Every structure is written in structure tokens, then in C-alpha cells.
Amino acid sequence: MKKIFAVIFVLFFTVGTYAQQSPGKDHAKLHINCVSCHTCGLPTKDEPCWVACPREKMITVYLKAEQTDELVIIDQANERFGPVYFSHRIHAQMSVMLGGCGNCHHHNTLEQILKCSKCHEPSRQRENIAILDLKGAYHRQCMECHREWSHETGCKSCHIPISEVKGSHKEESKKQLAGKVHPPVTEPTKIVYETNYEKGKFVTYYHDDHVKNFKLNCIDCHAQESCTKCHDVNNPSSDKLKLVKEKKSLEDHHKKCFSCHAKDDCAKCHLDKQVEQFNHEKRTGWALKKHHINLSCINCHGSKRPYQKLNNQCVSCHKNWKKETFKHYVTGLRLTEPHSELGCEDCHAGNDYSVKPGCNGCHENFVYPKQKPGILVGK
Amino acid sequence: MSGKSRRDFLKKSVAIGSVATGLSASTAKAGPKNILSEDRMGVLVDTTACVGCRNCEWACKDAHNLPAGNLDSYEDRKILETKRRPDQTALTVVNEYPHGKNSNLPVDVKVQCMHCDHPACVSACIVGAFSKQENGSVIWDTDMCIGCRYCMAACPFQIPAFEYDKAINPLIMKCDFCFNRTKDGKLPACVNICPVEALTCGPRHELIKIARNRIKRNPNRYVNHILGEYEVGGTSWMYLASKEFKELDFPDLGKNPAPGVSESIQHGIFAYFVPPVSLYALLGGIMWITKRRKELEEEEKI
Numbered sequence: 001m002k003k004i005f006a007v008i009f010v011l012f013f014t015v016g017t018y019a020q021q022s023p024g025k026d027h028a029k030l031h032i033n034c035v036s037c038h039t040c041g042l043p044t045k046d047e048p049c050w051v052a053c054p055r056e057k058m059i060t061v062y063l064k065a066e067q068t069d070e071l072v073i074i075d076q077a078n079e080r081f082g083p084v085y086f087s088h089r090i091h092a093q094m095s096v097m098l099g100g101c102g103n104c105h106h107h108n109t110l111e112q113i114l115k116c117s118k119c120h121e122p123s124r125q126r127e128n129i130a131i132l133d134l135k136g137a138y139h140r141q142c143m144e145c146h147r148e149w150s151h152e153t154g155c156k157s158c159h160i161p162i163s164e165v166k167g168s169h170k171e172e173s174k175k176q177l178a179g180k181v182h183p184p185v186t187e188p189t190k191i192v193y194e195t196n197y198e199k200g201k202f203v204t205y206y207h208d209d210h211v212k213n214f215k216l217n218c219i220d221c222h223a224q225e226s227c228t229k230c231h232d233v234n235n236p237s238s239d240k241l242k243l244v245k246e247k248k249s250l251e252d253h254h255k256k257c258f259s260c261h262a263k264d265d266c267a268k269c270h271l272d273k274q275v276e277q278f279n280h281e282k283r284t285g286w287a288l289k290k291h292h293i294n295l296s297c298i299n300c301h302g303s304k305r306p307y308q309k310l311n312n313q314c315v316s317c318h319k320n321w322k323k324e325t326f327k328h329y330v331t332g333l334r335l336t337e338p339h340s341e342l343g344c345e346d347c348h349a350g351n352d353y354s355v356k357p358g359c360n361g362c363h364e365n366f367v368y369p370k371q372k373p374g375i376l377v378g379k
Numbered sequence: 380m381s382g383k384s385r386r387d388f389l390k391k392s393v394a395i396g397s398v399a400t401g402l403s404a405s406t407a408k409a410g411p412k413n414i415l416s417e418d419r420m421g422v423l424v425d426t427t428a429c430v431g432c433r434n435c436e437w438a439c440k441d442a443h444n445l446p447a448g449n450l451d452s453y454e455d456r457k458i459l460e461t462k463r464r465p466d467q468t469a470l471t472v473v474n475e476y477p478h479g480k481n482s483n484l485p486v487d488v489k490v491q492c493m494h495c496d497h498p499a500c501v502s503a504c505i506v507g508a509f510s511k512q513e514n515g516s517v518i519w520d521t522d523m524c525i526g527c528r529y530c531m532a533a534c535p536f537q538i539p540a541f542e543y544d545k546a547i548n549p550l551i552m553k554c555d556f557c558f559n560r561t562k563d564g565k566l567p568a569c570v571n572i573c574p575v576e577a578l579t580c581g582p583r584h585e586l587i588k589i590a591r592n593r594i595k596r597n598p599n600r601y602v603n604h605i606l607g608e609y610e611v612g613g614t615s616w617m618y619l620a621s622k623e624f625k626e627l628d629f630p631d632l633g634k635n636p637a638p639g640v641s642e643s644i645q646h647g648i649f650a651y652f653v654p655p656v657s658l659y660a661l662l663g664g665i666m667w668i669t670k671r672r673k674e675l676e677e678e679e680k681i
């Protein structure tokens with residue numbers, strides 16, 4: 001009887017663990033293309049027919065570095081070494097420009113973060129040799145940066161020899177890592193490149209414009225930049241950031257820009273003088289306020305380049321706008337009773353909303369915004 | 380090492396002799412092994428992943444009962460400043476080269492026997508001590524080896540080494556694909572220890588697929604070339620790299636099997652009994668001329 005219970009317990013446990021690691025029972029109903037994970041049309045538990053490690057387009061788990069565990073203990077059975085005390089959070093902070101979470105968690109399905117051992121088998125002698133084994137996978141993750149960073153490949157730079165393992169390591173590591181952060185990476189606002197291009201020597205690049213206007217994440221441009229991008233690899237203990245510029249080919253220099261500016265000609269960026277930051281009001285005479293400032297250019301101007309000039313008529317963009325359903329309070333001003341009955345043109349002469357509304361139709365000596373036809377509300 | 384021994388060699392010689400003298404050969408050998416079987420094993424060395432820790436060097440020595448020293452002592456990277464070759468004391472070595480494309484990492488290259496599909500050493504060995512096994516490894520029988528070192532001269536990768544320093548019973552030494560481990564179902568020692576799995580051991584055809592796939596997925600990481608896929612008719616050990624292989628001291632060998640040249644010359648000369656026939660013809664000619672001259676001299680005397 002005891003044996004039967006034991007078998008049931010083991011079965012229950014194994015099934016339980018499997019379910020926990022699976023991407024979710026009904027994930028087939030989600031909007032994911034099956035072929036992004038499976039090679040066959042009808043994957044089963046026994047034959048999941050995984051595609052070989054897609055590193056791109058698979059990442060669905062994005063946590064902020066601060067939300068992650070400070071310390072992760074990697075404790076795989078090993079006769080030579082004790083567990084590795086991995087400072088996860090600080091590594092997560094450092095990896096912002098190195099592919100982000102996906103640099104390590106490269107095969108995440110929705111919801112749960114998969115364990116490495118889900119795909120990477122612990123034994124080197126295995127059926128599917130196309131996917132690295134667990135030892136190889138772990139070491140490659142660490143070594144690819146660490147050997148570039150410190151030129152060290154010695155086991156002891158991460159592992160504690162089994163003879164030196166103490167019970168207090170966990171507490172010591174926790175203490176050591178508590179509150180330890182990578183200083184925030186400061187974003188430049190403007191970078192001026194002085195190039196060799198004769199027809200236009202200067203390329204003025206406004207970093208924050210690109211980030212804000214085009215809603216770019218760090219990794220959209222800084223996808224594979226390791227520590228050595230900023231730190232002096234030959235002197236890693238130095239706090240100073242390196243000033244030596246990398247030697248890059250012409251192609252590499254333009255690669256990042258070309259991912260969006262492929263169709264633009266040289267003069268788009270290369271000019272004979274520095275250019276001022278783009279200012280919608282200065283350039284077009286129409287200031288972007290509260291709502292519109294948060295939109296990216298293509299929301300109004302469409303993706304066709306060069307951008308066409310729009311008129312000031314709201315309806316030219318807000319095509320579905322109807323007077324009957326319009327609620328004035330979205331503008332931040334809730335109209336009081338008599339005013340809400342009026343037509344738009346009664347205050348906004350000629351339906352021109354770019355100029356101040358007038359009160360002269362009904363009131364004498366009333367000036368907006370000194371006198372308001374309603375109450376200011378938050379938007 | 381292999382099933383062969385000096386006794387087998389003598390038996391074979393007797394058998395061949397008996398066939399030649401018209402006696403029946405009851406001990407005739409079975410047909411040749413399927414040395415180029417579909418499932419023959421190989422190893423894919425990804426030099427872009429290798430970190431140059433040299434654990435493979437230690438494991439190799441340890442598995443072959445060579446003085447290996449302490450594994451910790453292999454962490455000293457100074458040894459990588461000089462280029463080394465595999466020899467009788469180290470059957471595999473790792474060399475370091477300046478960085479390849481898109482990286483400032485050095486390129487570390489493990490060197491050992493390539494275990495050719497058409498091995499020149501097997502062709503050159505005059506006592507038949509060398510053989511290509513069905514699992515892909517090229518091994519040799521130390522009992523049969525007479526120490527002629529033809530294998531060393533024949534090898535296009537200059538791999539076999541000789542224990543010159545040993546006065547008594549010096550042996551040919553080279554990587555044997557850990558034949559003693561693989562026959563028991565274990566992985567080669569170097570493959571087993573590699574921390575980053577830069578060495579992938581598996582069926583050769585599968586490794587080629589994996590290698591192609593890696594190049595396809597990471598065109599920036601690799602040059603589009605699998606060394607050993609076609610070189611000298613294909614080898615069991617194959618390489619991926621981030622820079623041209625000639626910059627990593629690999630010889631530019633072409634696609635023809637290495638024994639092809641030597642064997643065609645040798646076989647060409649000996650075809651259709653040309654050497655014995657021409658030798659006897661020459662000797663016969665000399666005999667005839669001498670005889671003729673004597674006859675003339677005697678005629679003159681008369």
C-alpha cells in the first residue's frame with residue numbers, strides 16, 4: 001500500500017512540476033504563432049519539436065532590473081565546486097544594453113520564466129545535440145562577457161572549490177549584494193559627430209529626441225553592447241569610462257541609423273554645420289501641447305516621407321469626431337450649464353481651435369482665460 | 380588498441396603467402412568494415428565559443444595516462460603566448476590568435492588529429508597498423524607499429540608524433556578520439572570536460588547540419604566555412620571560426636583525399652606488373668647483348 005502511495009506521490013509531483021514549467025495550459029489559444037516555438041504542426045508533450053533556441057522575437061518577460069532577485073544561487077551537483085552565488089540584479093542592470101532580459105532568458109514563453117534546464121539537458125550525452133547542455137549553456141552565458149571583461153577563464157573566478165565551501169556563504173553574499181547597484185547610465189542629449197564626409201562634415205544627433213519621439217528602448221539601438229563599450233577593458237577596476245573611440249567600418253557606423261533612415265540621402269544627417277534640436281513650434285508655428293506632444297510623428301503625419309504639412313483643422317486628423325458625442329471636459333475644461341448648450345463656433349470663431357476662444361458673442365469685456373466658461377478639471 | 384596485433388599481422392602474411400602458393404586460405408578475413416558509415420561520429424569545434432581554459436588538454440592527458448599535473452595550473456594563460464603543436468606529451472593543445480570579425484575577443488583553437496575520412500596515415504602505414512574505425516576514429520595498433528614514422532610524413536595536418544626521447548620501445552602518439560572511452564559508450568575526455576561545450580560530439584551528418592544552422596543564424600559571428608566538411612575528402616573533426624582558417628594556421632589542403640596523390644603514383648607505377656616485367660626485360664636484354672658479344676668474339680677468334 002505504501003508503495004502505491006509513493007508511486008502516486010511521485011506521479012503527482014512530476015506532473016505538477018511539468019505544469020509549472022509549461023507556458024500555460026491554453027497557450028495555443030493565445031496570439032502566438034505556433035511556428036515561433038514548434039517546428040511541427042501538432043506538438044505534443046512527448047514530442048514538443050522545439051525550434052532550436054530562437055534568440056530573437058521570443059522574449060515576453062520584461063521586468064525592470066530592480067524587480068528581480070538580488071541573489072540567485074545556481075546549485076547544480078558538482079564534485080569539484082560548490083554553488084555559484086550569482087548577483088542577478090546587478091547583472092540585470094548591466095545587461096540593459098546587452099539584449100536586456102533576453103540576453104540570458106532567451107526562450108521565454110508567456111507568463112512563467114522558463115528554467116534553463118527545461119531545454120538544456122543536464123547530461124552531455126543526449127539525444128538533441130543541437131541545443132547546448134546545461135553546463136555549456138550556463139558557462140557560455142557567463143564566459144562570453146567575463147573573458148572579454150577580465151580575460152579570466154579560471155573556474156575560481158565564479159566557483160568556490162568544494163573544500164572551501166562554508167555554510168555562511170549565502171548570508172555573506174546577501175550582505176555583500178544588499179543595495180548594490182550599477183550607477184544609472186546617463187543618457188546624452190546631443191552628440192555631434194565630426195565626420196570625414198566632405199559635403200557635410202557634421203552629424204548632429206539628438207539622443208533624447210529619438211528616444212522620446214520614436215519610443216525607442218535602449219536595446220533597439222544598443223543591442224549587443226557589453227561592459228567594454230564604456231569601461232576600459234584593460235583596467236576594469238578603474239571607475240573612469242573609456243574615451244577611446246572604437247574603430248568601426250563605414251558600414252558599421254551607419255548600420256544603426258540605417259535601420260530607420262535607409263531611404264534618406266546623406267544630407268538628411270550630414271550637414272556643414274550643427275543643427276538645432278527639432279522644435280515643432282519653431283518649425284511649423286504650431287506648438288505641441290499636452291496631448292499631442294506624447295504622440296510620435298507618424299500618428300499625425302503618416303509614415304510617408306517627407307512628412308506633409310497638416311492644416312489646423314482638428315477634423316483633418318480626428319475624422320470620427322462628432323459634435324454630439326464630444327465631451328468638452330477632455331480638454332481640461334468642464335463647461336457650465338448654459339455654455340454646454342452652445343455651438344462650437346459660438347466661442348471658437350471659424351472653428352479655428354489654434355487661437356484663443358472669444359467671449360464677445362455674449363459677454364462684454366470678458367477675456368479668456370481670465371474668465372472661463374466652466375471649471376478646470378484634470379485631464 | 381584495435382583488434383589487430385603482431386600475431387594477426389603474421390597470420391595475414393601467412394594467409395597471403397599461402398594463397399600465392401596455391402594453398403587454400405581458411406583464415407581469410409571478412410569484408411572491409413563500413414568505415415564511412417552514415418552514423419560515424421565526429422566532433423564540431425566551435426572556436427568562437429572556446430574560451431581557452433585548456434581543461435581539454437588536462438582531460439586528454441589524464442585519459443591517456445600522460446603526466447597531466449594539477450588542473451588548476453592550466454589557468455595560467457601565459458602559455459598561450461607561444462604557438463604549440465600536439466606532440467607525444469600532449470595529444471591536443473589550444474592556441475590563441477588575435478580576434479576575428481566583430482569582436483575583440485581572442486580566437487582559441489584546439490588542435491588534435493582530425494580523424495580524416497580518407498586518412499593518409501592509414502594509406503601510408505606499411506604494416507597496416509593504422510585503421511579508420513566505423514565510429515570515425517583513426518587509431519593504430521602499437522604492437523604492430525614498427526616505428527617507421529611514415530604516418531608522420533603522410534599526415535596533411537602533421538599530427539602523429541614519436542617518442543624520440545624514449546630509448547626503449549618508443550611509440551607513435553596522437554589523438555585516438557578516446558577510442559577506449561568511446562567503445563564503452565563514453566564521450567571523449569575533452570568533449571566531456573569542456574565547460575562551454577565548444578566541442579559537440581555526435582553523428583557527423585548531424586554536426587554538419589548544426590554547423591550550417593549556426594552560421595545561418597549568426598552570419599556575423601562565423602565565416603561561412605565548415606573546415607573539415609570537404610577538406611581532404613572530409614574529416615570527423617570539424618571547425619567553425621570567426622575568421623579565415625588560414626589565419627588560424629590551418630593548412631589550405633583542397634578537397635581531394637590526401638592519400639589520393641601518393642596512392643595514384645604508387646599504384647600507377649605498379650599497375651600491370653610494369654616494374655617486374657621491365658626489370659626482367661632489361662636484365663634479359665643485357666644477357667642477350669653479353670651473349671651476342673661473346674659469340675662474336677669467339678667467331679673472330681676462329
